[in-house]
Amino acid sequence: MTFLFYLLSAIMVISALMVISTRSPINSVLSLIVCFIAMAGHYILLNAQFLAVVHLIVYTGAIMVLFLFVIMLLNLNKVTIPTKTSVTRISAVITGGLFFLVMVAATRLTFEIHPRYPFTNQIGLVSEVGKTLFKEFLLPFEVSSVLFISAMIGAVMFGKKDETKKL
Structure with missing residues (x-):
């Protein structure tokens, strides 16, 4: 079970990185579909089969296919990406560094979670x-x-x- 969790998590992270790193919009949408399928796998691991099926039908089946059709119908040609100024790059590095520091600080904090309802299967x-x-x-x-x-x-x-x- 733990191996399956890590496998699905790795698939999600890799496909999410492919969404933002690929240049083709069609490849980005297909990578997002793979990410959503892996997320549905996480729902199944949590014994939430109904949520997994609804997630697959609504997000993967309807919204992502709609995005894919719109992108294919737009007939996007190659667009030259404008070069970014050094101020933009520096601000992106600073923002990313601050985000990383916040995430590191958040993982070091411990929270006591008291469930509202007892957990059942x-x-x-x-x-x-x-x-x-x-x-x-x-x-x-x-x-x-x-x-x-x-x-x-x-x-x-x-x-x-x-x-x-x-x-």
Whole structure:
């Protein structure tokens, strides 16, 4: 189990580095898809199968494929990257160094984590998500559903052609 965690973590880090280092946008999107698949593997290791499937369907299946189609339809030609000034490079090095120092300081601190709920092996399953959603979080769930319905109605109203105005 530990080996699988480290393998998935290495795949995620390598593919994330490829996202920001490759010059081709299509290769960047494909690397991000690999990163998302490895993240779904982490969800499965945490026994959150429902979250893994939703992550694969929503992010990898829908959003990344949409990004890939948009990039392919844009027909991007080779773009020359402008050279950066020395001030930009120096500020990037300083920012990266400060970020590194903050990360080192954060790893040296110890935090006591007190879970709100006791940990069970049923925590990521669909039945437990449904029970929690409809028992403890019923009001926020209903408020968000009303918000989504009003947003859909607003989008339809904005997108609908006004037939009463004739020129």
